[in-house]
Amino acid sequence: xxxxxxxxxxxxxxxxxxxxxxxxxxxxxxxxxxxxxxxxxxxxxxxxxxxxxxxxxxxxxxxxxxxxxxxxxxxxxxxxxxxxxxxxxxxxxxxxxxxxxxxxxxxxxxxxxxxxxxxxxxxxxxxxxxxxxxxxxxxxxxxxxx
Numbered sequence: 001x002x003x004x005x006x007x008x009x010x011x012x013x014x015x016x017x018x019x020x021x022x023x024x025x026x027x028x029x030x031x032x033x034x035x036x037x038x039x040x041x042x043x044x045x046x047x048x049x050x051x052x053x054x055x056x057x058x059x060x061x062x063x064x065x066x067x068x069x070x071x072x073x074x075x076x077x078x079x080x081x082x083x084x085x086x087x088x089x090x091x092x093x094x095x096x097x098x099x100x101x102x103x104x105x106x107x108x109x110x111x112x113x114x115x116x117x118x119x120x121x122x123x124x125x126x127x128x129x130x131x132x133x134x135x136x137x138x139x140x141x142x143x144x145x146x
């Protein structure tokens with residue numbers, strides 16, 4: 001949000017087209033936000049927060065009031081900006097990363113940690129989790145999405 005606020009003059013500038021503002025938003029804000037999120041497992045609530053942040057930023061760029069006032073849904077705002085939700089972008093990037101890991105040579109350390117020795121199946125971790133720890137594992141959740 002800090003980067004988005006620093007670019008506030010850009011969003012309110014009248015001589016910059018909406019398409020150019022959207023390009024600046026993608027280049028400066030989204031690229032910084034998505035950096036290395038593909039290697040992290042996010043909860044559903046975190047993905048919803050990212051999607052709402054994206055809609056909030058696009059609403060400010062397109063000068064659309066909040067959905068409570070304007071009755072315009074976040075999906076409509078995303079369609080106006082020709083954007084897909086950040087949650088789907090992250091899911092695609094995670095699947096791409098998993099495929100890259102599975103394509104690595106069998107002696108590569110990252111592949112040895114993620115996959116079984118002679119095939120692309122996931123390695124099952126048989127260790128006790130401490131109480132209160134999430135039951136999800138990045139590789140298992142990404143494999144389930146595929």
